[in-house]
Amino acid sequence: MEELLRVENLSASFAADYGEVTAVDGVSFSISRGATLGLVGESGCGKSVTALSIMGLLAKTAIIESGKIMFRGENLLEKSVDEMCDIRGNRISMIFQEPMTSLNPVLTIGNQLMEAITTHQDVSSE
């Protein structure tokens, strides 16, 4: 099967008052087109940080120490902000953990679903 996404030796850490905390330490996996991959592990083991690294949505205090995130032959870690805006929510999407904090309570769900579509496609809200 055609390989769609390949994460190679990804390591990410956070700068903390007491030093650097390694959140993801040398993770590698690949996902083929049409396949489903489950990433399982105890709370705090780095699943979300791995996903946020792929999306280019890590906190500003995060440092990608090493690795490549190859999507269709291109390293997402080398993409510009504009290029990632084009990919995010379009070619690669994420359903965030904890809807109470990841969704905006003053906007309808419909509006928040529509935003992802109207940002990337030339369609009316209707």
Ligand SMILES: Nc1ncnc2c1ncn2[C@@H]1O[C@H](COP(=O)(O)OP(=O)(O)OP(=O)(O)O)[C@@H](O)[C@H]1O
């Ligand atoms: N913004 C941040 N600043 C500092 N440390 C962080 C930050 N985000 C995550 N971490 C730390 O990185 C590590 C990995 O966290 P992550 O959220 O990826 O865990 P997880 O596997 O998704 O856990 P859960 O199953 O609870 O969702 C944890 O030790 C966490 O405290």
Ligand SMILES: [Mg+2]
């Ligand atoms: Mg998580």
